Amino acid sequence: MKKRSISMLLAVVLTLALALTGCSGEKQGESTDSQITIGIPQDVEESLDPHEAVAAGTEEVFFNIYEGLVKPDSDGNLLPALASDYTISPDKTVFTFTLREGVKFHSGKELTVEDVVYSIKRCSDPDDAVRLKAAFTSIASIETPDDKTVVITLTAPNADFLCEMDCPIIPATNESPSTVSDGTGPYKFVSHALQENFIVERFEDYWGEPAHIKNVTFKVCANPDSIVMELNSGSIDMFARVTSTQAAQLNDDFNVLEGTMNLVQALYLNNAVKPFDDVRVRQALCYAVDKQYVLDMTSDGYGTPIGSSMFPAFGKYYMPELADYYTKDIDKAKQLLADAGYEDGFTFTIKAPSNYTQHVEAAQVVADVLKEINVTAKIELIEWETWLSDVYAGRDFEATVVGLDASNLAASSMLLRFNSDSSKNFINYNNPDYDAAYARAEASTDEEARTAAYKECERILTETAANVYIQDMAEFVALNKKYAGYEFYPLYVQDVAKLYIVEE
């Protein structure tokens, strides 16, 4: 009879466990002060050193903790931050910053010029692979004439150098910045449970306008498919970059805010590989793909069609007219293919990163559309790591669908890669006119001339159909009705300080 009693005991234990769930079903206790849980797709990197942050997901969160001498606002302008004001020499080689009064670090330490020099020097040491900021290699000298001003002199003129000055400033006295976080931002670091959550809390004596919400928890939701469930069940209050279909499935305690993802989604073609080395074939594809149809199929029509490697958030550099340069014209496409010697079409493979559903779906729609000009596109899903090493670094691909974003507000971050000699030219684009136009833009000191030169670059990309440009995808932010104040930024940034709780 002994065996019988054991199994009975176990059954009792099981029912006990089930009963336990009943009573703890409701949310985990309402704490008095304001708090919000924000879902993030990938975990924040473990190192708290802002200069080591590489992944966009980490920079997005660190924006609330660390600040540079200047800081971007939601319209893409650079506002003075830790530097109260700044002057740039006419030949764009000498940059003078005056330090703002009474700025404190989270640890209570006063901000000093030594901290600024220390931080900038840290990011310009060529053999420190992780922290090196490419643009800082052209710094000739950094002087501090008095304890309030910092003067940086460059070896060569660089109009965009100011955009680099959002580089975070950290205290020189912090021995281990990777494990001890000490910034000047509106929020300060509390705790980080790997692959679980990253918790920050309002920094009471912040120099600027203090944040509204006290406790903020960034919760890692690795499984894209369960995001809708977690939002509907109330376990997270906000999630940026939900797709239109996910947004449609949310219950009504959510507002869905629409902005742009600020990236260029396109069918990137390897210009060195047959048949894409022939401009007529590339143009034929552009004529075959109807941008709006792709938008309708993948995101219920949301998103902004674009014609070149630039997106609206860049303001003055963006040329809307390029979007309609190629309108759907099957006969013209077939004619172009015939001229190029491909009357009965051809077959090629699109490599798409498996973890980005929006790009995989866009690839499938493009493949379906190309059938009209009897071009067969086979789709091969590859892991993100494999995409990085095979496609991006190895350039071993015929075509790929991906979204390229800008690392900072400088136009060069989008256009530099198409120079024939650039290490990031993974599509092997080779056009002497483009190289000349880009060089003109880099060298010119006058703002209008630079903008005109950059625009010339974009027109060349469109005319030579470097890639089949599709859209700057719509970005939906699901935000619980209890909260408001979300602002879209041109860069990959989540400004939590602006959020506040709507009083019923």
Place this chain on the structure above:
Amino acid sequence: MLEIRDLNIEFHDHSVPETVVYDFDLSMEEGDIVGIVGESGSGKTMSALALCGLLARHDMEKKGKILFEGKELLTCSRQEMRALQGKEISIIFQEPMTSLNPVKKIGWQVEEALRLHTDLSKEECYERAIWALREAELAEPEKVYGQYPHELSGGMRQRVMIAAAIVCKPKILVADEPTTALDVTIQAQIIKLLLKLNEEQKTAILFISHDLSLVRRLCRRVVVMQNGYIVEQGDVEAIFRSPREEYTKRLIASIPSCDRGKQEKDLDGALEVFRAEDIAAGYRASDGLFGKGVEKEVLKGISFSLKKGEILGLVGESGCGKSTLAKIIVGLKGDYRGRLTGAGKVRMVFQDPYGSLNPAKSVGWLLEEPLRLQGGLSKAERHRMVLEMLKKVGLEESIAERYPRQLSGGQRQRVCIGLALMSRPEVLVADEAVSALDVTIQAQILRLLAQLRDEMGLAILFISHDLRVVYQICDRVMIMQDGEIVEEGTPRKVYFEHSHPYTAQLLEASGVFG
């Protein structure tokens, strides 16, 4: 005490109801010993199980009356039946190896009946169990009490079964072929034990067996059954001396007799076909990862020779090494010392007819296999030779298409013999070839072997533990004990003028003269 009147048992399992036992009558008094004799499928076991209430399966129809001390067993409730089982009526089975629960201690199983039927304390149960084990003549009851079934030999396990059965001093002990799976000497001890229990405990015994000579030594009255019917019933000696029914006569006749006047075949002229000179071999019982392990000697120098047309008997109890010798002669065991000489091919017939024919192939295919291996024969020729061999071993040609599982034990053994003879061997080794068969079929197979020996001039090494069968068929006999030949000679010389004590012990135990 017990009255069974026109008991009928029908099976509803298959589509058409099949009756197994027809109007079975039996009455038993206190201390009676009754035997039921019959071949397999004669319904003897079914009637015994009905008595013990073990036929409770729902698709069994039981008609008639079983009165035990006035209580009607067929219609009483399950509780009432259970109150009797193990207390008043108990049973022991044929297979001691599997009839005991392998994962429970012996003591626990022997005490089970006590725990169910009495409210004795733990110590009293222990005492009673030790008493029962001692009654069953087990050497150290206390040691056996704590052991597990697999740690005991076949004989000891049957004694434990008996102890478990008599622990509540039942009125009737049903013994369903208790000794069939045991060696001759142990068989004799079990029979003596049952007789002792009957005298001391006054337990009535219902002894079921297919071995007539055994029944004759134990029982006072006997019931002969065939295909579910009672053919004849009465006092043992009367039945033996003057059987009335034809079937009983045939049963008695097929018991191999060992009368002195057996004429002997003179073989001096025949040429020698096989010779073995002091064959010795052993098994390496590895006792660990790298341990070389101790070499267990099994054969200690065996020598013998075989002449054309001679049947040499080899008798010994299980574990004496006769199977190892057979394996060596046939070439299945390579590592042995000593020399084998003999020009011709050697083939073998195994004991268990079920295991020696490949169930997945038809009989025709099996018989053709040796010819395919020899090669050089066309399909038609091979087919003809197969049919010819089937006729030679007394089977119709239609058997060729059938599968082994569709044949009876006797038919299967005939196919095995045919298979062995397909490649015209000079020497045939029959390792316990007939011991698994019923008496009547056993006699037919022995006649077939003798006839084939004459026709094909075969030399046969006939291995068996049954002295009577060996006496009937063999020209010369060797007695083997623990890997050595202890006695050799013509059957008459060995059986009647033996010199070695072990031979005497074997002869006495198997009741050759009884």
Place this chain on the structure above:
Amino acid sequence: MKYVGKKALTMLLTLLLVSFLVFLCFTVIPGDPAVAKLGTEASPEALETLREEMGLNRPFMVRYTDWLLSFVRGDLGESYSYESSVGELLVDKVPITITMSLMSMLMIVAVSIPLGLYVAHHEGGVVDRVIYAVNQVIMAIPAFFAGILITLLFGIVLKLFVPGGYVSYSKDFGAFLAYMVFPSMAIALPKIAMTVKLLRSGMIEEKKQDYVRTAYSRGNNTKGVLYKHVLKNAMLPIITFLGMTFTDIIAGSIVVEQVFGIPGIGRILLTSISRRDYPVVMAVIVCLAAVVIVVSALVDLLYQWLDPRIRLEDKA
């Protein structure tokens, strides 16, 4: 004792083989940890210096032996993508997966054994046939589909738990256990069905044995025979099966962690594989393999302890 020695040696050998196979796999899979760490913006020179730093350029065998020597000394090495050492990384993730595995094991034992017994007892009855059919259906459901169904049913419809509302055990152990019941159920469900079916067929097989007939002949009722005699014999194959199930549970947990959003070993393994973070993957897989092998060895020993027939042989 000799037998245990032999078993331990074979276990070590297998473990070595597993680690070698995993290392081999990683040299074959494309993708470069340096790129994974520095991202697309890094310059080729920076990538090269980092590769040197990580020692990726050393020949295959040198890297494997180095890893093996440090692993034996208990140092699991530095993770490429995370700052902390692999040991720290795993130390708070392991309890999550272990709890889940143990809970599903608990459920399997607690539900399938009584159910199996009941079904075997009432063999052929209506209940038996119903449970048989239900078993078959449950066994046919893929683990992650079961996960989705459970989330829908218990999470959204019955609101018994908040989908995705995982609470770490350090914060609130009760809520942690409460949440873990459902993923454990998703893993355990198909296994419960299999165990019930195995126990049922095992019991029915044992019922045909001779010793059962002897037990009946002594006056036991059906219940007595089932529990006192048949159960222990039928349990033997179940134990081996449960041993093997434990390995499936761990494999199953990787998929179910994805569905329920649980930061256990499975998620770390998947992210590390996609990030080509060799030290973490090696550590996780070798530890998983070690657990699997140790569990199957324990099951062997338990089997021996229960079945006297085998125990005796190795003493002789």
Place this chain on the structure above:
Amino acid sequence: MKKKINYNLLVGGILAGGMLLFILIGCFVLPYDPEAMNDGLRFARISPAHPFGCDNFGRDIFTRVMVGARTTLVVALGTVAIGAGAGTLIGSVTGYFGGWLDEVVMRVNDALFAFPSILMALVVVSLLGSGKYHVILALGIAFIPSFARVVRSQYLKLKEMDYVKNARVFGCGHLRIMFVHILPNTLGVMVPTVMIGFNNAVLAEAGMSYLGIGVQPPDASLGRMLSEAQTYLFKQPMYAVFPGLAIIILVLGFSLLADGLGEK
């Protein structure tokens, strides 16, 4: 017990047979082009024209389940073929000959057994690229250990039988004994094991597609459709239900068939 046996076989036969017929028809005639996208029909409800409704691209789910089931069937059959074939070969050799060969192969077998099949799949997929046939190879290799174990235990048991000894006495070669004499007798155990292997293959393919390394779009396999459907669970639950149902029917059918055959 008689009535129960054909009950299994009957239901199993209907389900498995139904599924096979459903797939067979799919090979010849398809109501719609499984990959044709249709903007107007996105997430269309169940209707006579589209018995299973449409998915996020407006593709007819009924057709895609038909094609998906065929892919899953092909993958499962391929996997079982490799697993059973190689497994039988390895199992028979190690079981029959034993000795150090058996010891070594069994160690490798245990290692493969404790090896997560995901990593194995990743290796094969990255080595040869993704696609149906590479998934089959990856799963096939992962299934060899379990088949090898079953076959080995059978050979260990059967090689002691008298008819095997008899065959050796005739001078039958080892290979002939292994594959002509012993192998047919293992079918009794092999058939149910193959069926169970088939079910596990279907479930494994679904798991792999779920993790994104299985069959590639726009091909459909039941597993891939299920993982894609999960994103649209609230908008079009049918998209997840029908592929899931197809998997369950396929697996249920074959496991009942295995039980039915096993009991006969």
